[in-house]
Amino acid sequence: MVIRLESxxxxxxxxxxxxxxxxxxxxxxxxxxxxANGAGKTTLIRMICGILAxxxxxxxxxxxxxxxxxxxxxxxxxxxxxxxxxxxxxxxxENLRFxxxxxxxxxxxxxVEERMDRFGLQEIRREQVSSLPGGWKQKxxxxxxxxHSPSLLILDEPTSGVDPIxxxxxxxxxxGMAAEGMTVLVTTHYMDEAERCDRVAMMSRGRLIMEGTxxxxxxxxxxxxxxxxxxxxxxxxxxxxxxxxxxxTR
Amino acid sequence: xxxxxxxxxxxxxxxxxxDRRTLAMMVMLPVLWLVAFGYAVNFxxxxxxxxxxxxADNGDSxxxxxxxxxxxxxxxxxxxxxxxxxxxxxxxxxDVVITIPAGYSGLPRKxxxxxxxxxxxxxxxxxxxxxxxxxxxxxDEQKENxxxxxxxxxxxxxxxxxxxxxxxxxxxWPHLEQMMPPQALERFQSEWAKGMERQVKESIxxxxxxxxEQFPDPEQMKPEVDVLYNPDIRSVHYMIPGLxxxxxxxxxxxxxxxxxxxxxxxxxxxxxxxxxxxxxxLMVGKLIPYFLIAVVDFFLVxxxxxxxxxxxxxxxxxxxxxxxxxxxxGSLGMGLLVSTVSQNQQQAMQLAVLTLVPQIILSGFxxxxxxxxxGIRWVSWLMPLTYFLPVxxxxxxxxxxxxDYTMEVSVxxxxxxxxxxxxxxxxxxxxG
Numbered sequence: 073m074v075i076r077l078e079s080x081x082x083x084x085x086x087x088x089x090x091x092x093x094x095x096x097x098x099x100x101x102x103x104x105x106x107x108a109n110g111a112g113k114t115t116l117i118r119m120i121c122g123i124l125a126x127x128x129x130x131x132x133x134x135x136x137x138x139x140x141x142x143x144x145x146x147x148x149x150x151x152x153x154x155x156x157x158x159x160x161x162x163x164x165x166e167n168l169r170f171x172x173x174x175x176x177x178x179x180x181x182x183x184v185e186e187r188m189d190r191f192g193l194q195e196i197r198r199e200q201v202s203s204l205p206g207g208w209k210q211k212x213x214x215x216x217x218x219x220h221s222p223s224l225l226i227l228d229e230p231t232s233g234v235d236p237i238x239x240x241x242x243x244x245x246x247x248g249m250a251a252e253g254m255t256v257l258v259t260t261h262y263m264d265e266a267e268r269c270d271r272v273a274m275m276s277r278g279r280l281i282m283e284g285t286x287x288x289x290x291x292x293x294x295x296x297x298x299x300x301x302x303x304x305x306x307x308x309x310x311x312x313x314x315x316x317x318x319x320x321t322r
Numbered sequence: 323x324x325x326x327x328x329x330x331x332x333x334x335x336x337x338x339x340x341d342r343r344t345l346a347m348m349v350m351l352p353v354l355w356l357v358a359f360g361y362a363v364n365f366x367x368x369x370x371x372x373x374x375x376x377x378a379d380n381g382d383s384x385x386x387x388x389x390x391x392x393x394x395x396x397x398x399x400x401x402x403x404x405x406x407x408x409x410x411x412x413x414x415x416x417d418v419v420i421t422i423p424a425g426y427s428g429l430p431r432k433x434x435x436x437x438x439x440x441x442x443x444x445x446x447x448x449x450x451x452x453x454x455x456x457x458x459x460x461x462d463e464q465k466e467n468x469x470x471x472x473x474x475x476x477x478x479x480x481x482x483x484x485x486x487x488x489x490x491x492x493x494x495w496p497h498l499e500q501m502m503p504p505q506a507l508e509r510f511q512s513e514w515a516k517g518m519e520r521q522v523k524e525s526i527x528x529x530x531x532x533x534x535e536q537f538p539d540p541e542q543m544k545p546e547v548d549v550l551y552n553p554d555i556r557s558v559h560y561m562i563p564g565l566x567x568x569x570x571x572x573x574x575x576x577x578x579x580x581x582x583x584x585x586x587x588x589x590x591x592x593x594x595x596x597x598x599x600x601x602x603x604l605m606v607g608k609l610i611p612y613f614l615i616a617v618v619d620f621f622l623v624x625x626x627x628x629x630x631x632x633x634x635x636x637x638x639x640x641x642x643x644x645x646x647x648x649x650x651x652g653s654l655g656m657g658l659l660v661s662t663v664s665q666n667q668q669q670a671m672q673l674a675v676l677t678l679v680p681q682i683i684l685s686g687f688x689x690x691x692x693x694x695x696x697g698i699r700w701v702s703w704l705m706p707l708t709y710f711l712p713v714x715x716x717x718x719x720x721x722x723x724x725x726d727y728t729m730e731v732s733v734x735x736x737x738x739x740x741x742x743x744x745x746x747x748x749x750x751x752x753x754g
Contacts, residue, residue, distance in 0.1 A: 143598065151596040155589035161340045162333065173329025176596045200340075278701045 104269030330607025578657025637723030655741025
C-alpha cells in the first residue's frame with residue numbers, strides 16, 4: 073500500500089474538517105477523491121503531504137510514518153496544490169530548473185529537457201509563466217511537480233478552469249505517469265474524470281462515505297435506486313443529498 | 323543542502339532582475355532617503371531674518387543697526403514699529419524682533435535701557451537657532467562697546483594734562499618779583515612750569531595705568547570654548563551617522579518581511595513546504611540575497627553620506643562594517659519575525675512600520691536619550707537602533723574603534739541571534 077490512513081482526524085476548533093478517515097491506495101493506482109466544496113478533501117490532502125498535522129489518527133505514506141518521517145516522504149512526493157504555485161515572474165524553464173534544484177535532481181539539464189519534450193513545453197520555455205493561459209500554467213505546474221519522478225503524486229483539483237481539450241491532454245499524461253508505476257491521488261469536481269480513476273473515494277462533511285472502483289460503487293448503489301446502471305454523478309448527488317438533507321453543501 | 327540553497331538564491335536574483343521597480347526601490351530608496359533626510363534633518367538655520375524696532379533713533383542705535391546689517395547670518399527685514407514686528411513674528415516672515423529702547427546707549431545702565439529680543443517659540447528649532455545667533459552677536463557688540471568706553475575714559479583722563487599752571491596768576495608772584503631780577507624770574511618761571519607739567523603728567527599717567535589695570539579686558543571676558551570632533555556644531559555631522567543606521571534598518575526589515583510574505587500570499591511557500599527543502603535552508607536561501615543587497619545599500623549610503631554631506635569618517639572602515647553587519651543581521655531577523663506573524667503583504671507592511679517608526683523618535687536618533695523620562699527610556703533600550711547610533715556616531719566623528727563599545731556591540735549580537743533564532747523557530751512551526 074502506498075497510502076494507508078487510519079481514522080485520520082483534523083479539527084479546527086469546534087469544526088471537524090476531516091472525521092476518522094480510513095483510506096488505502098495501492099501502488100500504481102489512480103485514486104479519485106470527490107466531494108462537495110468544504111467536504112474536507114483539501115484538508116485530507118494537506119495532511120497526507122505533511123503541511124497540516126492531524127489532530128488524531130495515524131497513517132503511512134510510501135511506507136513511512138506520516139508524522140515522524142516527513143522528510144523521507146517529501147523526497148518521494150509530488151504535489152500540485154489547488155492554488156497555482158509556480159513563480160509567475162520566472163520563465164517556464166527557470167521554474168523547472170528551480171524545482172529541479174530544490175529536489176536535487178541528478179543531471180538537471182537532461183531532466184528538464186525531457187520534461188519539456190514530454191509535456192510539449194519547448195516552444196514556451198522562455199515565456200514568463202504569468203503570461204501563459206490557464207491550461208498551460210497547469211501543465212507547467214504538473215511538469216515541475218513530477219520533475220523528480222516521485223513515487224506518489226498528489227493533485228488537488230488540477231483541472232479546474234481548464235478547457236476540455238486541455239483536460240483530455242492532462243489525463244493522458246496522468247495515465248502515462250501511472251503506467252510507469254507512479255501512484256496518483258487526485259481530487260476533482262468533474263465526474264467524467266472521476267470515472268476514469270481506478271478507484272474513487274467520496275467525501276462528505278469530513279467523512280469518507282463511499283470508496284471502491286467505479287463499477288463497485290455503481291452496483292452497490294443500483295439496488296437502492298431506480299436506475300439499473302446509475303452514472304457516478306447520480307450516485308454522487310444521491311449520496312450527498314442523503315448526507316445533508318438541509319443545505320446540501322456539506 | 324547547498325544545492326537547494328543555491329537554487330533558491332539563484333531564483334531570488336532572477337526575480338529581482340525581473341522586478342526592476344522593487345530592485346530600484348531596494349537600492350535607490352536608501353540613497354534617496356538619505357539625501358532627502360540629510361538635507362531636511364538639519365536644525366541649523368543659516369540666515370536669521372531680523373526685524374528691528376528702534377525707539378531710540380540715536381547714534382548708538384543706528385550703529386547697532388549698521389552692525390546687524392553687516393552681520394552675515396542676519397538678514398535685516400526692516401525697521402518696523404512694535405505692532406508690525408509682532409505681526410511679522412506671528413506670520414513667520416521674520417525670525418526675531420530686536421527692540422531698541424528709547425535712550426539706548428551701547429552700555430545700558432538702567433533696566434529701561436536694555437534691548438529686548440523676541441522669538442517665536444512655536445517654531446522651536448528656528449527660535450533656538452535665532453536665540454543662539456542673536457546672543458552671540460550681542461555679546462560681540464557689548465565687547466565692542468566696552469572697548470570704546472575704555473578708550474573714551476583714557477582720552478578724557480589724559481585731557482587733564484593740557485592744563486598749565488601760570489605762576490604770574492598766583493598770589494606768590496609779587497614776592498618773587500621782589501626777590502629776583504626779571505631775567506632770572508622768567509627762567510625760573512618756565513623751569514617751574516615744566517617741572518610742574520611733568521609731575522602732573524606722570525601722576526596722570528600713573529592713574530591711567532592703574533585704571534587700565536583694574537578695567538577688565540573685554541577680549542578676555544568670553545570663555546575660551548573648544549568644541550571637539552564637530553567644531554562647527556553642524557547638525558548634519560550628527561545626523562548622518564545615525565541616518566545610515568535608520569535607513570538600513572528600514573530597508574532590510576521591510577524588504578525581508580515583504581519578500582517572504584509574498585511567497586506566502588502567492589502560495590509558492592506551500593509548494594516549497596512539500597519539497598525536501600528544510601525550513602533552515604529556506605531561511606538561509608531567502609536571507610542571503612537580502613543580506614547582499616543590504617551590504618550594497620550600506621556602502622551606497624555610507625559613500626553618499628560622506629561625499630555629499632562632507633561628514634568626516636575618522637574611524638576605520640572594516641571594524642565599522644563588521645558592527646554594521648551585525649546590526650543588519652538583527653534587522654533581517656526582525657523582518658523575518660514580522661513575516662512569520664503576517665498573512666499578507668499589507669499586514670507585514672503595517673507591522674514593520676509599527677516596529678520601525680517608534681525607533682525614529684525613541685532611539686536617540688533625534689532626541690537625546692538623557693532627556694527622556696525613565697519609562698520611555700526603557701522602551702528605547704529595547705530597540706536595536708539605540709545601540710547602533712552611539713557606535714556609528716563615535717566611529718564617524720571621533721574615529722573610535724567600534725569594538726571598544728562592548729555593551730552596545732554585545733547587545734547587537736544578542737539581538738541578531740535572538741531575532742534570527744526566534745524567527746527560525748517560528749518559521750519552522752509555521753511550515754509544519
